Amino acid sequence: MLVRKxxxxxxxxxxxxxxxxxPGPVSVVGDFNDWLPGVHPFEPRGDGTRAVSVVLPSKSVHxxxxxxxxxxxxxxxxxxGHDGTNGLLHT
Structure with missing residues (x-):
């Protein structure tokens, strides 16, 4: 799920x-972190989910x-959306 603000x-x-x-560690990787695993790892939250946040320029696509x-x-x-391999995120 994606939450935007x-x-x-x-x-x-x-x-x-x-x-x-x-199960196990998960990270989000993309053009915003040079596709480097582990830069943005998911962390557990009190509601039983895991999450990680990034701040990106508005009106951009990643x-x-x-x-x-x-x-x-x-x-x-x-x-x-998807480009055939990756998910797309419109900010």
Missing amino acids: QVKGRARITFVLPADTP SFRYLAADDHWFDEDHAD
């Missing part, structure tokens, strides 16, 4: 996943995916 010309995007699906343990790549079901 506009803040002074920028967009705060919070990526949210269930606490245990998939490619991203999730990376879990054992090199398991997967997509966000609620992405704004």
Whole structure:
């Protein structure tokens, strides 16, 4: 799930996943972090989910995916679109 909040010309995007699906560490990787795993890891929250937030320029488009343990790549079901390989995020 994606949660969006506009803040002074920028967009705060919070990526949210269930606490245990998939199991183990997960990070969001994309053009906004040079596709480097581990830069934006999901952290547990009190409501039983995991989340990570990034702040991006408003009115921009970004490619991203999730990376879990054992090199398991997967997509966000609620992405704004897909380019054939990656999810797209419109801020």
